[in-house]
Amino acid sequence: MLENFWFNVEYGINHVLDINAYDHVLFLISLTVPYAFKDWKRVLLLVSMFTLGHTLSLVLAAYNIVSINVQLVEFLIPVTILIVAVYNVLTAGKGAQKERVGILFFTTLFFGLIHGLGFAREFKMLLGDSDNTLVLLLEFALGIEISQIIIVFMVLFLGYLGQTIFRFSKRDWILVISSVVIGLVIPMLHNSDFLS
Incomplete structure (x- = not known):
């Protein structure tokens, strides 16, 4: 039982930290880069909202409530990253991250x-004929949350180093990192099967 638990948690961790599927990491970098350690509650809430959305769509797919066009989802994932990164560039230094919860x-x-939804097909294969769908989902979601917290901590830590040791202004740090993310995500859009 404990062996299965750790397998599923580790599967969630590896899903996020997979070097070949770095879209998740790019999204988290874009989401976190405008913040500092003192904003940890807000960042944790944002990351948890992302995990909640991720888990909800897996539930909907696992119970066959939604079916997905894989090419469309694989196109929309880099679009979401691009939107957040461009938002960061447009609002860098304007205190936009301090706005009320809302949108x-x-x-x-x-x-x-x-x-x-981008991971739903692979998750269904992991699920197989298991009758413990909900337990598996929760264990998997826990693994995702753990890995996301690791990534968020690293982004906040690098931001701290960049702004204290290397004297980047917060605005410049956000602009540079978000621009790098944009540069990495544009080829993902270009290579999408949806546009072919």
């Missing part, structure tokens, strides 16, 4: 739904 959290939840 940012709902957008993150919605983007989580899209990212979860």
Whole structure:
């Protein structure tokens, strides 16, 4: 039982930290880069909203409530990353990350739904004929949350180093990192089967 639990949690961790599927990491970088350690509650809430969206779409797919066009979802995932990164560039230094919960959290939840649909097919294969769908989903979601917290911590830590040791202004840090993300995500859009 414990062996299965760890397998499923580890599967969730590896899903996010897979170097060949770095879209999840790029989204988390874009989501986190405008913040500092002192904003940890807000960042944790944002990341949890993303996990919730991701998990909800897996539930909907696992119980065959929704069916997905894989090419469309694989196109929409980089679009979500691009939207967040461009938003960062446009609002860098303007304190936009301090705004009330509102649209940012709902957008993150919605983007989580899209990212979860991107993994639904693989998750169904992991699920197989298991009758413990909900337990498997929760264990998998726990693994995702753990890996996301690791990534968020690394982004916040690198931001701290960049802004204290290397004297980047917060605005410049957001602009540079978000621009790098945009540069990485544009080829993903270009290579999408949806546009072919």
